[in-house]
Every structure is written in structure tokens, then in C-alpha cells.
Amino acid sequence: MFKGIDFFPHGTKWDVVGKRFWFVGLSWVLALIAGGLLMTRGLNYGVDFKGGALIEVQQKAGDLDVGLLRDKLNKLGLGDVQVQSVGKGSEALIRVGQQVDEKAQAAATDKVRAALGDGFTIRRTEVVGPAVSAELKRTSIIAVIVSLFGIFLYVWFRFEWQFAVAAIIALIHDVFITAGMFSALWIEFDLSVVAALLTLAGYSINDTVVVFDRIRENLRKFKKMPLIDLMNLAINETLSRTVLTSTVTFLAVLALYLFGTEVIHGFSFAMLFGILIGSYSSIFVAASMLLAFGVKRDGWTGEKVAAGIAASGKKS
């Protein structure tokens, strides 16, 4: 009935959980690097969180000389003005740091506008004052925490607490390492990236839940199979699905990354990286975490296994 190409080999027998030392170890290394970067280098906050002004300009005629523009704007006495070339040769992003107060900020933006003159079209202006940037920062942190907690509660409700804890660790792992990636590559971290992190949390838990679901099913099916084998079986059974889905979503988001505008560059990058790290953690880390916390097998024995389910050849 399926005439398509089976992209992913079936009946794989990857011993993921058995080699968990390596995978969890790799995750620890990545997490430590991310933590180190976040602590020493921090994030390249955009205007949303840092305050200040962001102005996207396009030179009306000819290519833009970034150096010239930078020199011109830095003479205005507004502190460090960054000019970055984006998109086609005629566009640039101008970033002006936070001024003392809202009034000075408006004045600074006006000064930049006046200095630009008629040769430029202003495509976008974002000015965020100190009160708002502090608020956005706080709201974002709350949003991330509330989302993680909500997901934790849901998984706890649907599974056992061990599953919830393991899932949330895998989730924090993904979000944390992605944030570390933003620090390492010094990509601007703004509100849309937070949205991407939340989505990534939702996406990654999606993958993890699929694996956990299968572990739960196998717990009912194979009462005596050792936990490690049982988890390996679940991971291998869902492997083709995880890889297929991730590939498709990755392709869709890749289109967004390659063809989207500057505005959603950070967003699509976070999603792209997040899909990779999320799939990695679902396959290689989540189950090992679950094993570390232990699973109560008796919890599942009460339920009758539906008759007629053919076991997948690995009966113990």
C-alpha cells in the first residue's frame, strides 16, 4: 500500500540507552560550554531587551558604504553607533545604544534621521525605552518558566512524575544549548527568538512525548524485558518517525531562514538549530534521563494488554 521510498531503514537496533554515558556526556559538555558562554560572554541582546534604537535603512541610489556611514553617525555623540550591512548591498541596520531617558532616546533617533538625510529610505525604526526593555525581559523569563511548568504538569498528568522530570530536563537542555549557540555565534537575541525558544520547547517535547508514549506502551506489552532493552526498542521503533518529521519541519523552516527577511532571521535560526538539538535530545537523552529516575513497572501491570498485538520479535 505504501509505494514510497522507505527513507529510513527499519528494524534498527541502536543501543542508545546502553551507550548513554557517551550521549549524556556529550550533552553535559555542550551544556557546560553553553553555560560558560552565557556566563562570560552573555547574549547579544537586541533592542527589545537592551533598549535603544534600531533603524533599518536603504540607500536610494548605489551601494552603501558602511564605513562612511558609521563614521558619520559616530560623530553625533550618541555613544557607540553600530552599522551593519544586511540584505542586498544597499541596506544597513543602525543600532544606537540606550540613552539616559526616553526623551534623549527620541532626540537621538531624530539626530540619526537628520544625519542620514534624503539619500536613504528608512524602512524600519524600533525604539525601546528602559522601562519597556526591562519589562520585556521579565515577561520573557516568566513566559519561558510558565511554559516549561505547564508542559511539566501536562506530562506529569499524562504519564508518571519520572517521565515529566526526564522530559523537562531534556527540554531545558534544548533551550539552554540553543541559547548558548546564540551566544557563541553572537546572533542578536530579541523577542522573536524567545518566541522561537518557546516553540522549540513545544516541538522538542512533542518528539520526547512520542518516544515516552512508546516506552509506556512497551511497558504494558513486555512485562519482563529489561528496561534498557525496552527503551532501546521504543527509541528504534519511533526512530523513522522522528527522523522523517524532523527532516520535513527542518526543510520548511529552512525555506523561512533562506528566503525570509532580516526581521525573522534570528527566529528561523533558533528554530533550525532547535529542531536538530530537540531531535537529538529526544532520541539520545530523554530515555536515559528516564532510566536515571527509574520507572515503576508495577504501575502498568494493572492494565490488560490488548489481545492480538504481535510483539515485534524481541520478546524476552
Place this chain on the structure above:
Amino acid sequence: MHFSRGKVLTIIGVCLFGLLACLPNFLSQSTLDKWPSFLPHSKITLGLDLQGGAHVLAGMDVDELRRDWLEKTRDAARAAMIKEQLTLAGLPAIAQGGVMVRLGKPEQLDAAYKALRALAQPISGADLIGSSALDFDVTREGTDAVLLKPTAPGMQARVTSAIGSAVEIVRNRCDPGGNKEMVIQRQGSDRILLQAPGVEDVKVIEECFKVAKMTFHLVHPTIGAEEARTGRPPTGYKILPSRDGGEELIESRSSVTGEQLVDAQPGFDQRTNEPIVSFRFNQAGAKIFGKLSSENTGRRFAVVLDDKVITAPRINEPILGGTGQITGNFTVAEANSLATNLRSGALPAKLTIIEQRVVGASLGADSITAGQRASIIGAIAVVVFMTFAYGLFGVFAVIAVALNVLLIVAVMSLIGSTLTLPGIAGIVLTIGMAVDANVLIYERMREELRNGKSTIAALDAGFDRAFSTIVDANLTTLIAGIVMFWLGSGPIRGFAVTLSLGIVTTVFTAFTVTRLLVAWWLSRQKDRKVATPISFSPARPS
């Protein structure tokens, strides 16, 4: 794999309705006007980041509001003391966050307390908090003073009502006809959010945020501002900067205020052809103004706007008609906005822009193009991949995903939701994630087939087993989506909407549309080695 006729019709009905609800987005307004009234008309609103426009968040100066209130309370306290014939030790002072009234005679403390206590007003809507909630606390300070201090709920109520009236005033100024599709609303306790499609110059909006408090003051007859600065300004007078760069020494007390204006219009001076603003007082104002001008003919009086002297002409003759005009070297635009601001009344306090995001129409158009291109390329990638991976069933999945996007657009049109650039990203993401539901089902079917099940049993098992997984997996993403909607603003909200809608439609299409298509496929199989007969029987060409 059983589908009753009613179910089939419902599924097809939902899809057709979705298609119908999407249509207005692709039609011109003139075609839409001819559209029969029972069909859906609403279109998706494009966010400011797509159509271009300004998003401005302004904060009200709460300190100014407080100061203003304290000054009024001080005047009221003084008046109350005089009325009750109680002796004051000097003017009541603004101190300790309130108004301190010092008594000349300590034995009058109780009487003064009683008189001042009567000034405190119950907070409007106080029934909710309890009848005892007053807008300020009145306490005895030592033996010879009474302190009137605004309470937190009292101040809160002040700010709330100030913001409420500011919203109305700003609306009257920026969008008097109500046809510019501007969103002007309160945000939080002391903020105003203004969203203006098509506006690229924030100056226009800044103009609306000016207080526009106009007062008239007599200028000191003999002493100039410079002279007053070297010595001490005479009591009852203050120095204010003027618009032309100089300074004026004027009476602190205003003779007439803008509150007594009934009309203000921009115009041109008949002799000099200079832009002016002409105004008219109400009866009370006209009377005061008439008296003032006849008593002070020959003196100069200053027109003060937001603590700046605009002009200070000499009163040549008594002005009795209650009308006048202000000349102040205005440009035409300035005269226009000043007249509008005066007409709409003064704002309770200054509004400062604390966040502004302006997107030019050209960038908006580029974003739409980029979004469309990314969606189409993303969709093609999905179609190709799924068709390669699952053949005909892949095509079924693609149909389901296409319906998904259609339904998202349909629901957004119906509820009048706003599509933003991150919203488009949400749709692209949904394309990817919607496939997941189908992949889960198909992979499960393959597995069951490999385990030796019959086709129909495998298909059934695929849908049944995958169901709880799909619901679990999607609900967790929905949690993130709801949090984003709850906490986010503007573009993020747009993303949360499409993402959340996408999740709902994904689950719907995976279990109805895909299933229906698979059932249809099954019923057409010549090789019917299946045990259960299929009762699925829609009318179809043989």
C-alpha cells in the same frame, strides 16, 4: 475505517466552509461588495509589520498627575480652612508625599481635622473595595498640623480615570473621523497603546501626545524676565521661557484657562496672512476675559501652552466678544495641530513615548513577498518529500496539510485576527508539524503491516494507536502557544495565534481528512482480502 454518511458530509462541509471563509482574502473589495450577504465577508487584517505603520506605546507621567492633584488639594485645603474660619500658619505645604496643613492655633486641631477630612472623596467604584475607601488619608501630625496624603487606591483611581480620558482625547486628536483604522487603547495601568496603519512619521503621533494645556497670564507691567532673574522674582510671579527663545515674567495665577474654550480653529491673519489659531470662550470665560482686558488695557498678557509662552501681545482694547486669536509664528501644520489639540481639551498629564516600532510600507511589502516565497518553497519541499516517502498516501497527507493552511486562514478571517510576519512563520511551521501527525499514523501502519497484520487492521491500528500520541504531542505545543498569546504582544501574539490554530486544525485534519481519504482508497481496492466490509459509500463516479 467506518464513516457514516453524516460524518462524511460534515467533514466535507467543514472543508467547504473553510474554503468559502478564505475566499474574501483573495477578492477585491468591489467583488466582495457584490457578494451575497449570507457568505462570510471578513478578511484577515495584516499586522503593522506587513502593511507598514506605527506601533507606539506611551506612558503617562504619573508624578505630574500626583503633583497636580496635590496642588489642587492644597488649594482646596486652604479654602476649607478659610471657610471654617480656622487659622493657618502659612500656606499649606506639599511635603511628606502629601499636603501638610500647619495650624496657627493648636486648639483648633479637631475642628481642622474635621473640616479637612470632609475633603476626602470616596473612590469611584469603591463598593468593590468597601465603602470606607477614600482617595486620601487625613491624619493629625503632632499637635498643630494635619496631613492629607493620597492613598494608593486613590492614586490608582486617579491614574485609571486619567488614562481613560487621555485615550479619548488622543483618539479625538489623531483619528477624529474614526476612519483611519487606528487602535488606541489603555495598556496596563498607566499606558496608552496606539497602532496606526500607514503612518511612517511618528512626529504626527507625538503631536497628539502633547498636553495642550493653555492658560492666560498677565505679564508683569514693569519688571522684565532678565531683571527678575538677577534679583528675586516678585511674589506671585514666575519666569517662563517663550517660544521665540526669550523669557517672560508672568503672574503665577492663570486668569483664564483652556478649559473655558469652546472652539479653536486654524486660520490665517487677514492682514499678514500668517497662520493663526482663533478661539472662542464659553460664557464664563468670556466674562472673565472681558473684565480682565478692560481692567488691564495697555498691559501685556501671555498665552501659555504647556509651560511655554507662545505669544504675549499688548491688550489694546477690551475684548468683550469672548473670541480671540493667537499668532505665534506658526507653520500651517502647527496651527492645525494646535487647534485640534485645544478643541479636544488638555491631557491630564504628559504622555511620553516609551516604545515605538515603525515599519515602512516598502519593508512590509518585502516581508509579504518573502513570507509567501518561504511558504511556497516550504510547501513544495513538503509535497516532494511526502510523495517520495509515502506515494499516494503522501499525497493524502499533502491534501490534509493544504486543508490545514486553508482552515487556519479561514478561522483567522472569521475572527478578524491579525496576520503578522511571525504569524506567517507559524503557518510555515504548521506545514512542517502537520505532516508529523500523518507521519506518526503512517509509520505506525507500516509497523503493523510488518508485524503481519492485514491491510485494514494495520490501517485501523495506525489511526487508533497514533491518536493519543498525536494529542499528547500537540497539546504540549499548544501550552507553549497559549503562554505566548497570554504574555506576548503584537508580532509574538500573531505567531501564537497561527501556531495554536495550526495545532487544532492539524489534529482535526489528521483524524478526519486523512482518514477519510484512506478509507476512500481502501474502498476502491479491487483486492478485497479484508475481513470487514467497508460501509463507506459516498456517491462517486464509477
